[in-house]
Amino acid sequence: MNFSDARNEILQVLSKTERQDLPKLLEWLKTSDDLDDCLVDNQHVILQSIAEDLRACLPLEAVVPSETMAIQKTHQKPHPTVHVDAFLYDEETVDSLCEEGKMSRNYCLSCGSHRTALLDFISHSFSISELQFLFQKILPDLTGQLVVDVGSRLGAVLYGGYLYSAASQLVGVEISSEFIKLQTMVMEKYGFSDRVQVIHADVRSQAALLQNADVLIMNNVFEYFMEPSDQIQAWQFISQNFRKKGALLVTVPRIQEALASLEETVSLEMLTLSQWIEEVPLDYSIYLKNDTDPDSLKQIHLYRVLCPS
Numbered sequence: 001m002n003f004s005d006a007r008n009e010i011l012q013v014l015s016k017t018e019r020q021d022l023p024k025l026l027e028w029l030k031t032s033d034d035l036d037d038c039l040v041d042n043q044h045v046i047l048q049s050i051a052e053d054l055r056a057c058l059p060l061e062a063v064v065p066s067e068t069m070a071i072q073k074t075h076q077k078p079h080p081t082v083h084v085d086a087f088l089y090d091e092e093t094v095d096s097l098c099e100e101g102k103m104s105r106n107y108c109l110s111c112g113s114h115r116t117a118l119l120d121f122i123s124h125s126f127s128i129s130e131l132q133f134l135f136q137k138i139l140p141d142l143t144g145q146l147v148v149d150v151g152s153r154l155g156a157v158l159y160g161g162y163l164y165s166a167a168s169q170l171v172g173v174e175i176s177s178e179f180i181k182l183q184t185m186v187m188e189k190y191g192f193s194d195r196v197q198v199i200h201a202d203v204r205s206q207a208a209l210l211q212n213a214d215v216l217i218m219n220n221v222f223e224y225f226m227e228p229s230d231q232i233q234a235w236q237f238i239s240q241n242f243r244k245k246g247a248l249l250v251t252v253p254r255i256q257e258a259l260a261s262l263e264e265t266v267s268l269e270m271l272t273l274s275q276w277i278e279e280v281p282l283d284y285s286i287y288l289k290n291d292t293d294p295d296s297l298k299q300i301h302l303y304r305v306l307c308p309s
């Protein structure tokens with residue numbers, strides 16, 4: 001059935017619906033989980049298939065043994081926290097793993113008792129819904145543009161950008177060789193290599209790439225993976241090299257929040273953020289899917305580079 005036929009059928013159903021039930025029906029159309037299956041697009045199915053392939057290659061917590069700092073920092077959180085990768089595990093998958101007893105949303109307040117409290121979850125990847133929000137709602141048409149993902153990890157941003165945008169080139173820079181192997185495996189299997197490339201490097205060695213980038217994505221890149229002094233150097237390097245006028249920077253969390261813990265040591269040059277970038281306000285109320293966590297979307301911030309290149 002094409003759009004016009006479907007619309008006529010819906011209008012007929014609406015005209016036959018009792019008047020007092022119309023608002024309820026329209027609200028259901030706008031918000032119900034029952035319609036989620038109709039909203040799943042082909043790209044979403046491909047991303048789910050990639051997530052399934054990657055889940056088979058990684059332990060449940062999706063952290064590799066060499067990530068000692070990330071493991072330590074997660075354990076040091078004031079509230080009990082576990083890493084659940086949002087690209088690999090959507091809400092539905094988490095629910096089924098909890099039912100099977102393989103994952104838990106709770107921890108025990110006193111050992112042996114039934115008193116439990118909710119665990120905090122953190123994710124080192126964007127979820128599929130966040131990728132859709134990023135490439136379909138936040139960013140403009142990316143035809144002819146170079147997108148760079150700093151710390152590309154499982155490659156979620158690269159695959160999302162390939163499927164949901166017209167970006168000409170998507171380049172991931174990742175410091176960990178284990179994740180480079182996984183990204184290469186996915187790119188080859190799904191035929192993404194014509195527009196996607198991954199570089200095994202510290203972003204601090206990639207001046208030319210940053211200078212050419214039109215869009216830079218930074219999803220909580222440094223906090224769990226680098227000492228504060230290295231984080232400061234990395235932010236300085238980025239602010240000195242990512243300077244193409246009008247280029248777009250996406251950060252999670254807000255850039256001021258990412259820098260807050262590094263406060264006193266961040267040099268004056270870095271703190272003159274207002275001369276480097278300006279924030280672009282985002283509309284977070286856009287409907288995606290009902291399982292989208294609105295709080296995680298609100299962590300995504302967009303900035304435009306002001307200074308001349």
Ligand SMILES: C[S@@+](CC[C@H](N)C(=O)[O-])C[C@H]1O[C@@H](n2cnc3c(N)ncnc32)[C@H](O)[C@@H]1O
Pocket residue numbers: 087123124125126149150151152153154155156157173174175176179201202203204219220221222225226234
């Ligand atoms: C939170 S993950 C981001 C994942 C991915 N961009 C996404 O949004 O799905 C951060 C990644 O950055 C990598 N990383 C940390 N510091 C880096 C650096 N200096 N250069 C390159 N990669 C780095 C880490 O190994 C980790 O895999």
